[in-house]
Amino acid sequence: MTNLAEAAPASAQPKPPTWRTRIRNALARVRAPFSVALARMRALVTQTEIDLRLFGMLVALGVILLVFNTASNGKLVQPANMITMAVQACGIAILATGMVMVIVSRNIDLSVGSLVGLISMSYAILMTDWFPHILGLSSSVPLQWALALVLGIGIGVVVGAIQGFIIAYIGVPSFVVTLGGLLSIRGLIWYQSQGSAVTGLDPTFQLIGGGALGSAGEVVTWAIGIVGCLAVVGLLLNNRRQRRRYGFPLRPIWAEVVIGAVASVGILFLAWFANNNFWPKGLADQYAASHGITPPAGGLLIPTGFPFPVLLLIGVTLVMTWLANRRKFGRNVYAYGGNPDAALLAGINTRWTIMKTYMVMGVLCALAAAIAAARLNGSTLDIGVSYELYVIAAAVVGGTSFAGGIGTIPGAVLGAFVMQSLAYGLSFIGVNSPGQNVVAGIVLILAVGFDTWNRRRAR
Amino acid sequence: MLNKPAVALFATIIVVSAACGGNGATTAPTNPPVATAAPTTAVTPPPATTVASTTAGCSVGVSWNNFQQPRWAAHDKPGIQNTVTAGGGTYTDADANLSSEQQATDIQTMVNKGVNVLIVLAQDTTAALPAIKAAEQAGVKVIAYDRLIEDSSVLYITFDNVAVGKDQAAAILQKVPTGNYVIIKGDSGDPNASTFLPQGYKDAGLMDKVASGAITILNSTGTTYPADYGTFTDAWKTENAQTNMEAIIDSATSNSKTIDAILDENDSTALGVVGAETAKSMAYAPLSGQDGDTANLNNVALGKQYVDIWKNANELGKAAGAAALALCAGGSMASLTLKSGLIDPTVAPTAGLTAQPFTTPGNNTVSSFILQPTPITADNLNVVLDQKWVAKADLCKDVDTSSATAPAACK
Numbered sequence: 001m002t003n004l005a006e007a008a009p010a011s012a013q014p015k016p017p018t019w020r021t022r023i024r025n026a027l028a029r030v031r032a033p034f035s036v037a038l039a040r041m042r043a044l045v046t047q048t049e050i051d052l053r054l055f056g057m058l059v060a061l062g063v064i065l066l067v068f069n070t071a072s073n074g075k076l077v078q079p080a081n082m083i084t085m086a087v088q089a090c091g092i093a094i095l096a097t098g099m100v101m102v103i104v105s106r107n108i109d110l111s112v113g114s115l116v117g118l119i120s121m122s123y124a125i126l127m128t129d130w131f132p133h134i135l136g137l138s139s140s141v142p143l144q145w146a147l148a149l150v151l152g153i154g155i156g157v158v159v160g161a162i163q164g165f166i167i168a169y170i171g172v173p174s175f176v177v178t179l180g181g182l183l184s185i186r187g188l189i190w191y192q193s194q195g196s197a198v199t200g201l202d203p204t205f206q207l208i209g210g211g212a213l214g215s216a217g218e219v220v221t222w223a224i225g226i227v228g229c230l231a232v233v234g235l236l237l238n239n240r241r242q243r244r245r246y247g248f249p250l251r252p253i254w255a256e257v258v259i260g261a262v263a264s265v266g267i268l269f270l271a272w273f274a275n276n277n278f279w280p281k282g283l284a285d286q287y288a289a290s291h292g293i294t295p296p297a298g299g300l301l302i303p304t305g306f307p308f309p310v311l312l313l314i315g316v317t318l319v320m321t322w323l324a325n326r327r328k329f330g331r332n333v334y335a336y337g338g339n340p341d342a343a344l345l346a347g348i349n350t351r352w353t354i355m356k357t358y359m360v361m362g363v364l365c366a367l368a369a370a371i372a373a374a375r376l377n378g379s380t381l382d383i384g385v386s387y388e389l390y391v392i393a394a395a396v397v398g399g400t401s402f403a404g405g406i407g408t409i410p411g412a413v414l415g416a417f418v419m420q421s422l423a424y425g426l427s428f429i430g431v432n433s434p435g436q437n438v439v440a441g442i443v444l445i446l447a448v449g450f451d452t453w454n455r456r457r458a459r
Numbered sequence: 460m461l462n463k464p465a466v467a468l469f470a471t472i473i474v475v476s477a478a479c480g481g482n483g484a485t486t487a488p489t490n491p492p493v494a495t496a497a498p499t500t501a502v503t504p505p506p507a508t509t510v511a512s513t514t515a516g517c518s519v520g521v522s523w524n525n526f527q528q529p530r531w532a533a534h535d536k537p538g539i540q541n542t543v544t545a546g547g548g549t550y551t552d553a554d555a556n557l558s559s560e561q562q563a564t565d566i567q568t569m570v571n572k573g574v575n576v577l578i579v580l581a582q583d584t585t586a587a588l589p590a591i592k593a594a595e596q597a598g599v600k601v602i603a604y605d606r607l608i609e610d611s612s613v614l615y616i617t618f619d620n621v622a623v624g625k626d627q628a629a630a631i632l633q634k635v636p637t638g639n640y641v642i643i644k645g646d647s648g649d650p651n652a653s654t655f656l657p658q659g660y661k662d663a664g665l666m667d668k669v670a671s672g673a674i675t676i677l678n679s680t681g682t683t684y685p686a687d688y689g690t691f692t693d694a695w696k697t698e699n700a701q702t703n704m705e706a707i708i709d710s711a712t713s714n715s716k717t718i719d720a721i722l723d724e725n726d727s728t729a730l731g732v733v734g735a736e737t738a739k740s741m742a743y744a745p746l747s748g749q750d751g752d753t754a755n756l757n758n759v760a761l762g763k764q765y766v767d768i769w770k771n772a773n774e775l776g777k778a779a780g781a782a783a784l785a786l787c788a789g790g791s792m793a794s795l796t797l798k799s800g801l802i803d804p805t806v807a808p809t810a811g812l813t814a815q816p817f818t819t820p821g822n823n824t825v826s827s828f829i830l831q832p833t834p835i836t837a838d839n840l841n842v843v844l845d846q847k848w849v850a851k852a853d854l855c856k857d858v859d860t861s862s863a864t865a866p867a868a869c870k
Contacts, residue, residue, distance in 0.1 A: 075713040084705050087738075128856075197697070197730055197754040200857050212740045283740040357604035372698070376734040378754065380697045380727060381527060427706040430680045433693040434647055 004389060009348075014417040046319070053399050053451075057414040061421055068425030076428055079277035083307055087210045087375070089420035090309040091116070091368040093385065096394040098364040101330075101357045103395055104337040106404035106413035107167065107174035109361050111181030113387030117161055117189050117379075119152045119369035124198035124379035126151060145205035153366040159185070160362025164355035182388065189381060199378030207375030212279045221305030225271030229264040236260050251285040275303040293382035309371045313413070316367065320360075321409045329356060338405035394419055397447040419443070517548035517787035519780070520574035521604075522565045524582035526554045530750065530772050531580065534604075534848070539578060539783070540778015546784040559586035566590040570597050577782040578602045584609050584650075600786040604779050607819055614792050615817055615827040616779050618770040620651050624659020624724075626834045627747035630766040631720050632663060634745045637673040637721030640665075641707055643700055643732060645724045650820065652695075656724045657685030664724075670817030677716060678707050692728045698730030700740075707738050720745045726752040726767065733763045751835065751843060753853050759837055760858050760866050767835045769843060774806045778828055792826040806830050841870035 017025070045052065069076040095112050102109045119412060126148045129135045163181055167174045207214035216224065236256055243250055278284070279302040287302065288295045306314075324330035332353040336343040344350050368387075373379050398415025400407030422443060426436045475502055476735070521539060528534045528729050537870060540550045543718035551569065555562035559582045567590055577599050581587045591601055591610050603613045631640075636839075638696050643813030666684055668674040681687030690707065692700045700723075711718050722742050723729040729748035736743055743763045757797050758764040790796075795814040808815070808829050817827035835843060855869035 043692070072710070072713075075710065078713055078856065080712060081709045083708050084739075088705065190527055194533070195527050196751060197727070199730070199754045206737075209738060211738045261761065280740040282742050348465060375738055376697065376701060376730070377737055378730075380730065382696050382727075385694070385698075423702070424706055427690075427703055428710050430678060430690075430710075431838050432647065432691045433699065433703075434691070438691075 030442060044255075048259060049251060050259070051411075052410070053410070054411055054414065057398070057411065057418060061414065061418050064418065064421045064425060068421075068429060070238050071425075071429050076425060079273050081424075081428065083210075083277050083304070083310075085266060085420055085424040086310050086417075087307050087371075088424060089416050090313045091371050091386065092390045092394055092414045092420065093313050093416035094316050094364050094368045094371070095361075095391040096398065096416045097316055097409045098357070098361040099391045099395040100398070100400050100407045100409050100412045101320075101324065101333050103392075103400045103402060104407045105333045105354055105357055106337055106340065107357070108392070109163075109174065109358065110178040110388045111159075111163065111185055112361065112365055112391055113384040113389075114182050114185035114189070114374060115156065115362065115365040116369045116384035116387055117382070118185050118192070119155050119158070119366050120373040120379040120383045121189050121192045121198065121381075122155055123148050123152050123205070123370065123373045124201060125192055128198055128200050128378075128384060139202075144436065145208075146234070147201045148202070148205060149366070149370055152369060153363050156362030156364075156366035156369075158362070158425075160358040160360070160365075161355065165357030168351040168354035169357065185247055186385075195381055197378060197380040199376075201373065201377050205370070206374050206377055207308055208312070208370045209376075210309045210371075211417065212283050212302075212304050214309070214374070215303050215304035215307045216311060218275050218297045218303040221271050221275050221303070224306065224311070225268050228267040228271075232263045232267070233260055271305070274306045277304045278302055279304060309375075312367060312371070316364065317409060317413050323360075325408055329353065334355060334405055336404075340404075390416075390419060393444050397444060399451060415447075418447075433439075474488055491664060517543070517546070517576065517784055518572075518574045519548050519576050519578065519783045519787075520548055520569035520572070521552035521578045522562055522569065522580065523552060523554045524562055524580050525557045527557065527670075528750045529752075534772035535580075535776045539780040540772045540776075541764055542777050542780025543783060546780070548784055548787065555582055557582060559583045563590040564588055566594055568803065570594045570599055571748045574599060575787045576602065578610060578779050578783060580602045580604045581608050600783075600792070602779055602782060602786070603825070605775065607817055609821040609823055611823040612792070613813065614782060614786070614795065615784060615819075615825045615829075616775065616825070617829060618775065618832050619829045620655040621659045621662065623749050623768045623832045624656035625663045626659070626768050626832055627656070627722060627724075627749065627766065628660040628663035628665050628698045630666070630834050630836065631722055631745055631747050632665065634765055635720040637668075639675050639677050639711070639716055641677050641704075641711075641718055643704065643721060643723040643728050644689045644691045645695045645728060646693060647691040649695075652691065652724055653685065654820075657688070660722060661685075677711055677718065689722075692731075695725060695727050697727050697731040697734070700728035701734040701866045702731075704732045704735035705738060707733060708741060718744050721747070723747050724749065726750040726755040727766075729755055729764055730758070733758055736763075740815045743843070749832070751848060752847050756840065756843060756849055756854050757856050757858075758833060760840060760869055762837065762864065765836060769835045769848070770830075771803065771806050771846060771848075772831060773846060773848075774802045775830055778802055778830065782828065795826065797828065802830070803856070805833060837866040840866050844868055 018323055065077055095116070099109060099112070127144060131144055131147075132139070136209040154221065159181070163177050166172050166177050195264075236259065240256065242249060279287070279300075281299050284302055285295060288300045293300065299321075324333070332343065332350070334346045335346065335348060336350050336353060369384070372383050376383070394416035395407065395412045396402070396407070396415070397418055398411035398413070400412060419440060423436050426439060519539070521536070523531050523536075536552065543550045551572070551574065553565035553569065555565055562579075562582050563586070566577060566579065566587070570593065577594055579587060579591065579601060581603065587608055588610060591608055591613070594601055595610075595612055601608070601610070601613045603615045603617075605617050607615055607617070636700060644657070647653060661684065665674065669676060676688050678690050679688045690703050708718065718741070721732055723732055723746055726748040729746055730752075732746055733743070745765035746763070747766050747768070748764055749768035749770065751767055755764055755767050759767050778797060778801070782795060783799055785795055785797075786792070792814060792817075797812040799812055802812075809831060810829070814826040814828060816824050817829065818824050833842065840854065844851055844854065851869070858865050858869045860870050
């Protein structure tokens, strides 16, 4: 510009704009209404205080399902298939809720897969060998499943406590301790059964794995849906009252209504969707015959509703979210992850906090192991192999940062569902496991890459 | 993963080899071969007449790729060990814990300790080659046990893997001559999974029936056999087989198709298939497997799996032990003959008890003994009981023996 000015000093007239400026101006004119609309929408979204990351993942999940639905000629998105997918995701999702706490506090747990395998094999051996042969319990003794579950949780807590103690109090890096755990616990599983598969679990225990019988049924599913809606409304009201009480800014009423309505409709839709999955025909016919019912022309339609493992996952997600957001333990974890020195100086018992994250992880391993063992009606040597990778991937896709201090539990659960929807969708349209692995790896990198880029831009 | 007994055995071998010069005088008149693990082994020991004395000093080393799978320690190892020690030889082994590197080290260690014959269950058909070559240069004879090693001077002792596939398909085809089939394959990196077993399916007439329309393979993505047919299972993992099978069942149900039969390549994946069928409350479709794992034989007794192709590892071990002793005695690989009556006639190679040439996928011609597998259904479960392969309590767990459909072996 300075050159131009020197070249024509006499002329006072403004130079006609160059083509480049003209195009730029034209584009700006066209873009203006959009950017205004965008800014306005952004403001509206800000007012609703929705977690955009979570929302984005829900959208991504929807897009993945739609793409595979198209690829499978509209066959994928059906209640039966979605329930299979959800059940397959449950184990990883449950573990991911704990992995968030571990990663947020700047640690890692590589031993989850092996621990799941150890506990899963323990369930199998307890129920097929120890209970009948050592304790002398006959199969008619009730609540054996509960006893097994309690013992499994006990194993998880003990192993978690040992690893957590070494990490927190002795100061060995978590990567090393849990890598050691990964190897040695996997080795222990061999000694449990001398390498063979152990099958034939307690019938009640098998229900933890889902299936037609391992589901809540129509009435309970609707009840859960309604309770869910009431809870959403209650939470919103309570939140509003608290904000008013402490003089915090309130969400606009319309935002509250929209959130409440969308959440309630979503929950009721899921309940309805799950109730549109019916018992397999053979089982329904058997039931009809044994109850003296003449099946109607289309066969007896018995809705399954939510499967138990999904309910277990919902319960775990609620409890873990509550632990993370509402309890001292959770606040300590985030405080430590954000700034370990500050947390220590603030008087937080950081060592005990870290040790507890591993104990929580142990409990979750026991729950995931219960689902895995129940689904297989037994345990093999390789249950849980490479779970740690899927769990860490789910947590990271769900927005957990390795830098510590950042990560949400619902995010990790959604991350697990995103990964599982890819695996299931590819498997459904007949892509073999090498192809699935390629896609899963690329999506992992893309998801984290996008997240990193987004965060840097926001800063 | 060197376990204590193995270390102890090594120690014994050292002592034995060290003491051989003096000790051997009582058993062997001249140079016992153990003492000559060095280049001098190139001198061929005198034949036939000294067989007894040479086998008496025969040191056989076994390199297992893993003890994770129960069959190796439980059946193959005793088969080899008992045959070798009964023939006056000494037995030593090592377990490589699924690592090719560890296996190479194990082989080297055993060669250094002075074994005469190495029996190798290879973790990888080619990764073991450098160590095998070094062993052969040191004058050690090598037997490729159960898995092929791509080297022209090994003796290959195994079960006929193509026949395993053929037996699986023959049994299922006889049970379900027409209908919708699913094929569950093992790991995509294993030639058994991708080539030999599918070859057996074809030999049994599966693809002819597909061509005629009598059979439809539900999980096929094209028309190239075997690449486009069936679903691979990463690492032969039960869990992977289960998730894959659930997706296949869902896909079939969505397309209003029934699954009438499942050709599954082995037992750990078949266990996953049964898990998927149970999870979906589906009637158990006739299903194949191989290996004779306890849980799967139990499923055969319970009617959840139709056929299990059993490879009698006791007999495989015996054959390898006997072959090792014969090699120690100076027999040449090409004309090696097993004693008749040593191996169960139903398992013995169809080609007879003399080693046969076998052309490998890598175009090496090796001497081989190819044993025959045994199909096990609910009708002949007594075979595995008679061979003490499984205990009756495990085989018949949860079987309602009062029911008319319970297998005879459980009654």
